[in-house]
Amino acid sequence: MPTAVFSLAGALVFGAADFLGGLSAKRISALLATAVAALSGCVLLFVALPVIGGEWTAHDVLWGAISGAVGAVGIALLYACLAIGPMSILSPTTAVVSAIVPVLYGLVFAGERFDAIGYWGLGLALVAVLLVGFVPERGAVRPSLRGILMAVGSGAAIGGFYITIDQTSDESGIVPLILNRGVNAAIMFAAVAVVAIVAALRSRAVDAVPAAGGHDPERMPRADRSALATGIRLAVACGVVDAVANALLLFGIRAGDLSIAAVLGAMYPAGTILLAAIVLRERIAPVQWAGLVLALAAAAMLAVA
Structure with a gap:
């Protein structure tokens, strides 16, 4: 019972984090949003450590760091495959593989x-x-082999996160999650830095060519500054909610079987869908309603298994 409750609750909270992350990525880059979210989550977990508790051992620190690196690979591949599309096929593919592997x-x-x-x-x-x-898209094209391989790779990496975090001891508390978020933030900020350097080099090459009217690259429009600030705030909120979801999932894994926790944890799109329907007034497709009903039925069956 505790595993089903913690895992399903974690999935819904994960969905809320993804919702906030999506809003943030519309205003700033997806990489920067992910990096800021990982950092804010790490800070929250570190602050919560004295309350929740956890022992620092080489074994748990190592597995926590590995889970962070594996999770970063999963996120990077997820964004890459969704950019290729179609999302309606590749997104559920990633979720299912992330459940099957554990x-x-x-x-x-x-x-x-x-x-x-x-x-x-x-x-x-x-x-x-x-x-x-499953998100129905009008005129959706068949996915390319590259997109499918990336989706499978993303799902496998996310599933790998479940497996690696499961290797940590109960006595470690949330210590592994602190390492997970810290390593994830370091990798993502490094990626942001690389992208920024490449963009700066390209900008210099463009600025070297005289342009009519000229421009001042140092000045950012007020609207852009406002969007950046809002995006950062949303990313911070995403990281806080994501940290809570990770903690719930970890408690679910430690309370019972990895298989049950991973499958119910893969229900995270449900939280995103429900929030999008409530906040953004997006329509939930009939097939998704059917999935939500089946999810509740499955959770009840697994709770008594």
Whole structure:
């Protein structure tokens, strides 16, 4: 029961974080939004450490850092495959693979076993993940092999995050998550720096060519500054919510089976969809409503498995 509750709650909170991250990425770059979110999440977890507790050991620090690096790869591939599209196919593909990888690991290597209702619940949950993440697009094209491979790679890396964070001890508390967010922030800020350097070099090359009327690259329009500030604030909020989601997911993993936690954790699109419907008045497709209903049914089955 605790695993199902923590994991499903974590998935919904993850969806809220993705919603805030999406709003932030519309105003600043996706890389910068992810970097700021990772940093703010790391700060929150560090501040919360004395309250929640956790022991610092070389084993847990190592696995926490590895989970951060694996998670960064998953995020990078996710953005890359969604940019290629179509999102309606590649997004649920990523979610399903991110659930299947930990399930296979748990069943094959960790020796996890369930009652019959548990296996039915896992299967139903995977179907729910697929339906919830499906966003119908008019005239959607078939995905390219490159897009599919990136989606599978992203899902595998996200699934790898579940597996690596599961290697940490219960005594470590949220210490592994601090390392996870810290390493993730370092990688993302490094990527932002590389992009900024490349952009600066290209800008110099363009400025070297005389242009009629001229321009002042040092001055940023007030609207751009406002969008930047709003984007940063949204990214900070995203990081705070994301840190809470990570903590809930970690508690879910430690309370029971990795397979159940990973599958229910992959329901994160549900939170994004519900917030988009409430805040942005976006329509929820019938297939997504079906997925939400199946998700609740699957959670109930897994809770008693």
